[in-house]
Amino acid sequence: xxxxxxxxxxxxxxxxxxxxxxxxxxxxxxxxxxxxxxxxxxxxxxxxxxxxxxxxxxxxxxxxxxxxxxxxxxxxxxxxxxxxxxxxxxxxxxxxxxxxxxxxxxxxxxxxxxxxxxxxxxxxxxxxxxxxxxxxxxxxxxxxxxxxxxxxxxxxxxxxxxxxxxxxxxxxxxxxxxxxxxxxxxxxxxxxxxxxxxxxxxxxxxxxxxxxxxxxxxxxxxxxxxxxxxxxxxxxxxxxxxxxxxxxxxxxxxxxxxxxxxxxxxxxxxxxxxxxxxxxxxxxxxxxxxxxxxxxxxxxxxxxxxxxxxxxxxxxxxxxxxxxxxxxxxxxxxxxxxxxxxxxxxxxxxxxxxxxxxxxxxxxxxxxxxxxxxxxxxxxxxxxxxxxxxxxxxxxxxxxxxxxxxxxxxxxxxxxxxxxxxxxxxxxxxxxxxxxxxxxxxxxxxxxxxxxxxxxxxxxxxxxxxxxxxxxxxxxxxxxxxxxxxxxxxxxxxxxxxxxxxxxxxxxxxxxxxxxxxxxxx
Numbered sequence: 001x002x003x004x005x006x007x008x009x010x011x012x013x014x015x016x017x018x019x020x021x022x023x024x025x026x027x028x029x030x031x032x033x034x035x036x037x038x039x040x041x042x043x044x045x046x047x048x049x050x051x052x053x054x055x056x057x058x059x060x061x062x063x064x065x066x067x068x069x070x071x072x073x074x075x076x077x078x079x080x081x082x083x084x085x086x087x088x089x090x091x092x093x094x095x096x097x098x099x100x101x102x103x104x105x106x107x108x109x110x111x112x113x114x115x116x117x118x119x120x121x122x123x124x125x126x127x128x129x130x131x132x133x134x135x136x137x138x139x140x141x142x143x144x145x146x147x148x149x150x151x152x153x154x155x156x157x158x159x160x161x162x163x164x165x166x167x168x169x170x171x172x173x174x175x176x177x178x179x180x181x182x183x184x185x186x187x188x189x190x191x192x193x194x195x196x197x198x199x200x201x202x203x204x205x206x207x208x209x210x211x212x213x214x215x216x217x218x219x220x221x222x223x224x225x226x227x228x229x230x231x232x233x234x235x236x237x238x239x240x241x242x243x244x245x246x247x248x249x250x251x252x253x254x255x256x257x258x259x260x261x262x263x264x265x266x267x268x269x270x271x272x273x274x275x276x277x278x279x280x281x282x283x284x285x286x287x288x289x290x291x292x293x294x295x296x297x298x299x300x301x302x303x304x305x306x307x308x309x310x311x312x313x314x315x316x317x318x319x320x321x322x323x324x325x326x327x328x329x330x331x332x333x334x335x336x337x338x339x340x341x342x343x344x345x346x347x348x349x350x351x352x353x354x355x356x357x358x359x360x361x362x363x364x365x366x367x368x369x370x371x372x373x374x375x376x377x378x379x380x381x382x383x384x385x386x387x388x389x390x391x392x393x394x395x396x397x398x399x400x401x402x403x404x405x406x407x408x409x410x411x412x413x414x415x416x417x418x419x420x421x422x423x424x425x426x427x428x429x430x431x432x433x434x435x436x437x438x439x440x441x442x443x444x445x446x447x448x449x450x451x452x453x454x455x456x457x458x459x460x461x462x463x464x465x466x467x468x469x470x471x472x473x474x475x476x477x478x479x480x481x482x483x484x485x486x487x488x489x490x491x492x493x494x495x496x497x498x499x500x501x502x503x504x505x506x507x508x509x510x511x512x513x514x515x516x517x518x519x520x521x522x
Contacts, residue, residue: 017035017036017253017254018033018034018035018036018251018252018253019033019034019035019252019253019254019255019256020032020033020034020243020247020248020252020254020255020256021034021256021257021290021291021294021296022239022240022243022255022256022257022258022259022262023257023258023289023290023291024240024257024258024259024262026047027046027047027048028044028045028046028047029044029045029046029238029239029240029262030042030043030044030045030291031043031044031239031243032291032296032300033247034294034296038299038357039296039299039300039303039361040357040360040361040394041360041361042300042303042360042361042421043239043363044421044424044425045238045239049424051133051236051238051418052130052133052140052236053130053131053132053133053236053417053418054129054130054149054236055129055130055232055234055235055236056127056128056129056130056146056220056232056233056234057075057076057081057127057128057129057130057142057230057231057232057233058125058126058127058128058223058224058227058229058230058231058233059073059074059075059076059081059125059126059127059128059142059229059230060073060074060123060124060125060126060229060230061073061074061120061121061122061123061124061125061126062074062080062122063122064117064120064121064122066117068084069084069085069086069113070082070083070084070085071083071085071088071116071117071120072139073126073128073142074229074230075128075130075140075142075230075232076230076231076232077134077139077140079134079138079139079140080139081128081130081139081140081141081142082138082139082140082141082142083126083128083141083142083143083144084141085113085116086113087131087141087142087143087144087145088113088116088119088120088126088143088144089112089113089116089144125229126144127144127146127158127224127233128142128143128144128146129142129143129144129145129146129147130142131143131417132416132417132418133417133418133419135416135418135419135423136419136423144158145158145159146158147193148213148216148217148220148234149195149245149246150209150210150212150213150245151195151197151205151209151245152194152195152197152198152201152205152206152209153192153193153194153195153198153206153209153210153213154192154193154195155190155191155192155210155213155214155216155217156190156191156192156193157190157217157220157221158189158190159189159190159191160189160190160191161191161193162181162186162191162192162193163191163193163194164177164178164181164193164194164198165193165194165195165196165198167196168194168196168198168199170199173199173200177194177198177199180203180206181194183203184206184207184210185210186210187214192210194206197249197250200250216234219234220233220234240262240265240266241269243255243266244266244269244270246396248270248277248280252280253280254280254282255280255281255282256282256284256290256294257281257282257283257284258283258284258285258286258290259283260283260285263281263282263283266281267281300361303357303358303361303362304361304362304421304422306318306319308354308358309332310332310334310347310350310351310354311350312334312346312347312350313331313332313333313334314329314330314331314332314333314334314347314350314351315330315332316328316329316330316351316354316355316358317330318358318362320364320420320422323366323367324366324367324368324369325359325364325365325366325367325368325369326368326369326371327351327355327358327368327369327370327371328371329347329348329351329370329371329372329373330347330373331343331344331347331373334346334347341375341376341377341380344373344374344375344380345375345380345383345384347373348372348373348375348380348384349383349384349387351370351372352372352384352387352388352391353387353391355368355370355388356388356391356392356394356395357391359395359399359414360394360395360397361421362420362421362422363418363419363420363421364414364416364420364421364422365397365413365414365415365416365417365420366413366414366416367411367412367413368411368412368413368414369409369410369411370409370410370411370412371408371409372384372404372408372409372410373408374408375404375408381403381404382403384404384410385401385403385404385410388401388410388412389401392412395414397414397415397416397417398414398415399412399413399414399415400412400413431506438507438508439507439508441473441474441476441477442477444470444471444474444477444507444508444510445474445477445478445481445482445485447510448468448470448474448478448510449482449485449486449489451510451512452466452468452489452497452512453489453492455512455521455522456489456492456493459521464494464495464496464514464515464516465495465496465497465498465514465515465516466493466495466496466497466498466512466513466514466515466521467498467500467511467512467513467514467515467518468497468498468499468500468510468511468512469500469501469502469505469510469511469513470499470500470501470502470505470510470511471501471502471503471505471506471507471509471510472501472502472503473507474501474507474510475499475501478499495515496515498515
């Protein structure tokens with residue numbers, strides 16, 4: 001696989017290390033995360049898009065649904081936001097954190113979901129943060145557990161939660177960060193979470209980051225106080241702003257951008273955090289589109305096919321449905337040698353790596369079911385499971401994966417915050433309505449003859465001449481294979497049957513009407 005990728009990058013030096021490549025155009029901005037020449041993540045943001053995940057609103061409670069244990073909040077959008085009672089309980093802990101107590105002597109009154117309708121009655125104002133954007137017919141999902149992410153810290157302005165990311169695994173480093181946290185001057189009633197990127201950083205980085213977050217919160221609090229609901233108190237940064245805040249870690253070797261003003265903006269923003277990181281941001285000038293120049297576009301095009309090939313010759317078939325994502329693993333051209341078990345294991349291992357990558361690339365989530373090729377040995381199944389878990393650690397979205405079942409299925413979930421890339425880049429086909437299939441000509445001929453027979457029997461004494469409008473492809477079918485069947489229908493009818501083709505008509509639609517009055521017959 002790596003050799004094949006290196007051929008795509010043969011004119012560049014981007015086959016090793018980890019890089020961020022940003023393409024800025026008039027209508028959209030694109031980000032690709034490249035690791036050893038492979039596209040690991042891909043994001044697109046358009047000028048017409050409105051990313052509200054992470055944004056903070058002062059809303060108004062419109063109605064409460066005790067049966068759903070939820071309330072609906074007006075935050076200024078067409079659809080009201082969904083606030084579950086559990087998400088309205090202050091200080092709901094995040095499973096990815098280790099809580100550290102700095103106020104052991106204080107006892108807070110325990111709030112349960114039963115108290116929420118009394119705390120937030122209909123008509124009351126509430127400060128909420130969007131945790132999941134509107135998807136399809138569903139409105140956004142929100143929480144009252146406000147968090148402001150910075151470069152190294154996450155400020156919790158409405159609760160006293162203190163913690164360190166569990167991804168910081170070194171005990172000595174955790175102990176050092178805990179000591180630093182205890183010395184930070186955090187206002188009363190607020191909390192702080194240390195992000196994974198904190199590892200190895202000095203106290204001055206945290207102090208500077210905390211001051212920026214506190215200033216940000218003052219602006220939010222001022223808007224909340226002065227303006228009526230619904231109002232946007234804080235807008236989540238755009239794609240470039242999120243890159244500066246979340247992705248410019250020590251693991252990134254270089255940031256490449258093809259737009260000079262955007263490059264300068266990133267350098268200015270990063271200078272407030274780390275002057276050394278500023279030097280890794282590079283303006284890349286080329287007459288050819290950046291993603292084409294670096295071989296990225298070809299990888300993206302290949303990755304978004306329904307069928308995705310693996311280096312060993314096997315392939316995946318990925319289908320997105322309303323309820324879940326299904327992935328089918330096949331051996332394909334990988335016939336292997338005499339050891340069929342080894343061939344199956346090799347294909348499944350490569351499939352596990354590629355599935356984890358595809359979930360990030362396509363930004364698909366919810367329930368995911370992977371149908372691996374059946375493996376007899378439990379040891380092989382565990383090996384595939386371990387590889388999947390390891391590769392999912394790269395995913396910034398929350399994931400949960402189960403062991404392979406006796407049926408050879410692996411079930412997992414991936415946090416879905418926004419629409420998948422396919423939903424945001426493509427419109428459903430207006431012709432097939434998203435089915436991907438059309439009724440065959442045989443089917444349409446059968447349905448037309450059945451309908452005609454029904455109309456003839458029902459209007460035997462009343463109907464005269466009939467006009468039948470059909471698609472040209474169906475007309476051709478009737479004139480050739482089904483000519484005798486139509487003649488039989490005409491013999492049953494006292495009037496005349498006139499067929500007319502209309503290329504503008506959908507192939508699955510036909511119209512039967514009275515030839516004299518034009519009234520449609522059913």
